[in-house]
Structures are given as structure tokens and as C-alpha cells.
Amino acid sequence: MIPKHRMLRRTLYGLLLAAPLLPGGLACGGYPECGYGPTSLSGGSIAYNSDGGIPSYSDLSCDSCPDQGKHGAQFKSCFASASGIPGKANITCSYVTCSNDGRRPEGLVEARLPEAGDALGALFAHAAWLEAASVPAFLRLAEELKAHGAPEALVKAARRSAGDEVRHTRQMQALARRHGATMPEVELPPFEPRSLEEMLLENAVEGCVRETFGAFVAGWQGRAARDPEVRSTLRAIARDEVRHAELAWAVDAWARQHLSAVQRERLHQARRDALRTLGEEVDGHRPPEPLIHEAGMPSREQARALFQGLTTLAA
Numbered sequence: 104m105i106p107k108h109r110m111l112r113r114t115l116y117g118l119l120l121a122a123p124l125l126p127g128g129l130a131c132g133g134y135p136e137c138g139y140g141p142t143s144l145s146g147g148s149i150a151y152n153s154d155g156g157i158p159s160y161s162d163l164s165c166d167s168c169p170d171q172g173k174h175g176a177q178f179k180s181c182f183a184s185a186s187g188i189p190g191k192a193n194i195t196c197s198y199v200t201c202s203n204d205g206r207r208p209e210g211l212v213e214a215r216l217p218e219a220g221d222a223l224g225a226l227f228a229h230a231a232w233l234e235a236a237s238v239p240a241f242l243r244l245a246e247e248l249k250a251h252g253a254p255e256a257l258v259k260a261a262r263r264s265a266g267d268e269v270r271h272t273r274q275m276q277a278l279a280r281r282h283g284a285t286m287p288e289v290e291l292p293p294f295e296p297r298s299l300e301e302m303l304l305e306n307a308v309e310g311c312v313r314e315t316f317g318a319f320v321a322g323w324q325g326r327a328a329r330d331p332e333v334r335s336t337l338r339a340i341a342r343d344e345v346r347h348a349e350l351a352w353a354v355d356a357w358a359r360q361h362l363s364a365v366q367r368e369r370l371h372q373a374r375r376d377a378l379r380t381l382g383e384e385v386d387g388h389r390p391p392e393p394l395i396h397e398a399g400m401p402s403r404e405q406a407r408a409l410f411q412g413l414t415t416l417a418a
């Protein structure tokens with residue numbers, strides 16, 4: 104067993120106690136509701152302007168940007184950048200996604216959701232996909248911790264977390280099926296060996312920031328969901344996710360003693376950058392109404408409160 108992270112638990116329980124007091128407003132006019140899928144996709148290529156410059160925002164129509172479907176991430180904007188081929192620029196399209204967090208393994212290809220099912224089906228199918236993707240992330244972490252001589256408790260906790268994620272995948276798949284949706288396939292290239300510092304950088308971003316935030320959101324859903332099956336499933340998942348977050352912080356604390364001051368600063372910077380990116384995502388998080396009521400997803404204001412709690416731990 105790894106020790107409890109008291110500040111993490113205090114922060115989370117304090118936020119959950121405040122749950123009924125925070126505003127649960129829906130998406131307001133002018134802003135698109137968020138969906139699930141990649142945050143960016145290729146919109147093909149475009150020729151340079153006649154003056155030899157890369158087309159600017161106002162020159163682009165973004166018509167070539169793919170639609171991610173009814174419950175998929177909603178189109179936001181596009182921009183052009185040099186492609187490496189003379190006279191041609193690449194178009195990158197960006198999308199508004201609902202924040203849905205967990206530990207993503209390196210190289211994970213963001214999934215597009217199948218069209219079948221309703222908005223709740225899309226949420227659970229995406230959550231199941233993310234749970235399934237965390238299984239190899241934890242198995243790799245366990246192997247790497249062992250190889251770097253980490254305490255046995257950390258190795259065991261990482262293996263146990265992989266088992267938890269298998270169970271979470273099944274639970275989320277069952278909820279997705281109830282809403283007519285199926286989990287997209289997890290596409291993951293084989294892992295390459297990497298250094299201790301690279302492993303820790305991933306742990307800082309995916310564990311200390313994203314999985315910790317995922318634990319907060321799951322805890323919230325376990326209290327706020329109107330659907331009793333979702334509420335009880337998420338309550339159980341949230342208990343595991345708090346332990347996963349604690350594992351991330353315990354790995355971080357163990358490893359610091361093996362790093363130089365410069366490496367420790369890089370780790371800290373990676374965490375700050377991940378927090379900034381997550382904060383931007385939370386700002387665009389406006390879930391459709393059924394996700395807030397039935398699945399207990401935090402509204403934008405509530406997600407911002409959870410995020411503020413996270414910044415007290417991770418900044």
C-alpha cells in the first residue's frame with residue numbers, strides 16, 4: 104500500500120462537499136457544446152498565396168475540416184502552417200472537446216466516436232476507451248518502476264491500477280451499451296525504451312495533472328449523476344482513481360531524489376504546462392444537458408472549481 108496523499112484527499116472532499124452550492128449552468132448562447140474526439144485533425148493542404156505567403160486565418164474557409172459527427176468534438180477554428188513541400192501549407196483544424204481525463208499512454212491515437220447512440224452513449228464510449236488505454240499505460244509504468252529499482256509498493260500499485268482499469272473499461276462499456284454506443288478501438292504503437300526522466304515527465308502530465316483531475320471529475324459524477332447506476336459506478340471508480348492519483352504523486356516524490364536540480368525544474372515546468380493546457384480545455388468545456396443531469400458531468404463553472412482545486416496541489 105502506498106500512503107494516502109492527505110492534501111489531495113482534503114482538497115477533493117472539500118470540493119465534493121461544496122458540490123450542491125456551485126452553479127450548474129448549461130452552455131450559454133454563442134458557445135458550442137463540447138463533444139468527444141480528437142482536439143485537432145488535418146484539414147488537408149492549401150496552396151501558398153500569390154505573394155508567396157502562408158494563407159492567414161482570414162484567407163481560410165476551413166471547409167475541408169472534417170465533421171466529427173453529432174456527438175463528436177465540435178469544430179472551432181483552423182490555421183495553415185508550412186508543410187515542408189514548396190508552395191503548400193497544411194491546414195490544421197481544432198475542435199472543442201469535453202474534458203474527460205485519465206492516464207493516456209505515449210503515442211495513443213485519439214479515437215473518433217462511432218455515430219450510433221445518444222450523447223450519453225458518446226460520453227461512456229469515450230470514457231471506456233480512455234479506461235482501456237490506461238491499462239497499457241500502467242503495465243508499462245509497473246515494468247519501468249521495477250527496472251529503475253523503485254520500491255516494491257509502487258510497482259505493485261501500478262500493476263493493481265492496470266487491473267482496476269480493466270474493470271473500469273467493462274463498467275463503462277456496459278453504460279455505453281445501455282445508450283446504444285460502442286467503445287472505439289484503442290490504437291497504440293509499440294512502446295520504445297525510454298529514460299527515467301521521460302517516464303517521469305509522462306507521469307507528471309498524465310498522472311499528477313490529468314489523472315488527478317479525472318479522479319476529481321469521477322468523484323463529482325459519483326455525487327451529482329441523477330441516474331443511480333451511473334452514480335454508483337462512478338462512486339466506485341472514483342475511489343480507485345484517487346488511489347491512481349496518489350500513485351502518480353508517490354512516483355513523483357520517489358523519483359525526485361534521483362534527478363538533478365535541472366531535471367527537477369523540467370519536471371515542474373512540464374506539470375505547469377499541462378495545467379495550463381488543461382485549464383484552456385476546461386474553459387471550453389460546455390457539456391450538453393443530459394451529460395450534466397444524467398451523468399453528473401460538471402458544468403463549465405463546476406469544472407473550473409475542480410480545476411482550481413487541482414491547481415492548489417499541482418501548480
Ligand SMILES: [Fe+2]
Pocket residue numbers: 205234237267268271340344
Ligand atoms: Fe479508470
Ligand SMILES: [Fe+2]
Pocket residue numbers: 205206237268314343344347
Ligand atoms: Fe485511473
